[in-house]
Amino acid sequence: MDGQRQQQLFALIDAMNASLDKQRWRRMPALHQQLMxxxxxxxxxxxxxxxxxxxxEQLYAxxxxxxxxxxxxxxxxxRRMESHQQNQEGLLAYSMVNLISEKS
Structure with missing residues (x-):
């Protein structure tokens, strides 16, 4: 294999890792298709x-x-979404109790 193609293959792997680091999930399928x-x-x-x-073997690893x-x-x-949802539910319950106690 010529060195240029090998560099291109691993540059795509690096780009996929960078997309993951930057949470750019939508880029992953296109990068995967290019790699394939x-x-x-x-x-x-x-x-x-x-x-x-x-x-x-290198690409597989x-x-x-x-x-x-x-x-x-x-x-x-x-985990973050579940925590956020629990915090929102707790805040909602606290707000409802507060609202009910103000009306009493």
Whole structure:
């Protein structure tokens, strides 16, 4: 594989990590599609099975890490939303009790 394509593949992985860091979730599917297209182009032209296997292993490891990070971020967001909802419900209950006690 020429060095330029390999750099492009890993630049896309870096872009996906940056999007995750900046919470730009909507960019992820487009970046994933670009990565897959570029990989398929590379796979069609690579003549060395050893080189292909090495690149696949590197991409698999990088992508597995990315998926793990994405799942962690999703869980963190879910916890924040649940906490926010509980705080809003508590605030609403406090407001209702306050309103009822003012009318009494």
């Amino acid at each position: 297209r570029l990989f398929h182009d590379y796979e069609a032209t690579e003549t060395s099975a050893t080189e292909l296997r090495g690149v696949k 990088a992508y597995a890490t990315l998926i793990e990070r994405q799942n962690q971020r999703a869980e963190e967001l879910k």
